[in-house]
Amino acid sequence: MANKKNEALKQPLWVNNPVVVQILGICSALAVTSQMKPAIVMGLSVTVIVAMSNVIISLLRNTIPNRIRIIVQLVVVAALVTIVSEILKAFAYDVSVQLSVYIGLIITNCILMGRLEAFAMQNGPWESLLDGIGNGLGYAAILIVVAFVRELFGSGKLLGYQVIPQWCYDHGYLNNGFMIMAPMALILVGCVIWIHRSKNKDLQEK
């Protein structure tokens, strides 16, 4: 049993990652990854929301009538998203402005409904909590990797600090404007999938 709990936390981090294996949550991965800071905040918000909604739904799972379960799930997720959004506005206003609608759109993030339907409805609250944290962090990890490359080459900065020295710019180095655009995020997610597939041979489609 302990092994299963361990798996629930570890699997989504890499082997069964929600972004690069299940291809869920791609839209927000494209939208918020042009800089590190919003990507980290987004990743953490999603982690908190998935974990908490997983626990709540898991506790309610035996009392929810099957026919209205999607609506109940949505109500829980929407309530949590609103709370997180208000907290961000209160304590990290700049980031919440940068993330704009994407925090609100966490409601529509496929990872949430996917985990609630596939995991929380069948498992106890403790496993669901671990599963939620694992999936949230798996999502956050991909966002941070993509945002690292995009911010470094797109604006020469990391977390808002200039890391590429002025000396390089004086000698003709230019920031890559393509990195700031959404298509490059798609290509970078593609590259992560490429690396992932080459490490996990059983996932390769023939």
Next chain:
Amino acid sequence: MSLRNYLDKIKPNFDEGGKLHAFRSLYEGFESFLYVPNTTSRNGVNIHDSFDSKRMMIMVVIALCPAMLFGMYNVGYQNYAMAGLLEQATFWNRFWFGFLAVLPRLIVSYVVGLAIEFTVAQWKHEEIQEGYLVSGFIIPLIVPATCPLWILAVAVAFSVIFAKEIFGGTGMNFLNVALITRAFIFFAYPTVISGDTVWVVDHTICGLGADIDAISAATPLGAAATGISSGFSIMDEFLGFIPGSVGETSVIAIALGALLLLYTGIASWKTMLSVFAGGIIMALVFNAWGPEGNAVAAMPWYEHLCVGGFCFGAVFMATDPVTSARTECGKWIYGFLIGAMAILIRVMNPGFPEGMMLAILLMNCFAPLIDYCVVQKNVNRRAKRTAK
């Protein structure tokens, strides 16, 4: 035949277990490039022709040579003209200046592109694929002569890996590799490929040319998009004595290449003709009903064809047999839409003074759909006939 003997002599080094085995793909690439291979396939029915794809590629490179040579001359011409020293400079001064300005870009393009090709071939234990021969020659022709070498190298690496190798290499790419290189530079580093300061080399090279402090030389299209006159006559634009990407300026040089491509049957005359037809019709439409006060919309059709990359794109890029439509009827639709779309982008979007690159890339994406529809229509027509 001493070269043949030499190749045979060094061959064992590259075989399995030889000391230079790591360079096997390099050896095979050069051997089959220099001599048509004698081996034939051992299974299935295949029709073989000595005019294989390596010979075809080299023919395209020969067709590109007039544009390359004229482009080099024009790079020198523009520099001396901008400095006001045109009278003092001899023909060879101008040519050698341009040659020295363009050569590093040609070398970078080939070294980076071929290095990736050879690495991939060696890694996947495949034969070296020759598709980059043409792309590598086209790339320096469609960027400004001032394009920084490191940017060119990054762009070439990006396009060879992401537009070609991940789809399976030569013949599998659905987007034109050379155009992806240019598009990458255009979107990633817009300042080095647009504006009015990048089209003329502003410094001396090996004592040739002249140092110029402030360059202001917009391409005729760039000038028209901002509503000012470029001051070039239609004859200059036709002959190619205008600022622009290295190989795209001269209609005459491109026409020489086009004749060779059409004579050898490498390029489809249907695609080429329909690109021009699409461009001319769209230009006439804008002349008649275009938006008021738009200088590009008012540009006569023959000038549209002479400026920018229209001719170069129509002759060398739209006809790329890999990325264009393959059905005969599809070629007409594909070409026509490229020409029409290029003029549409030029006129309607001042942010993109030149629409040819985007038009061709867009239609590259639609080529499989066009082919599918043409084939399906034929299938339906025949099904109806048999049903009767």
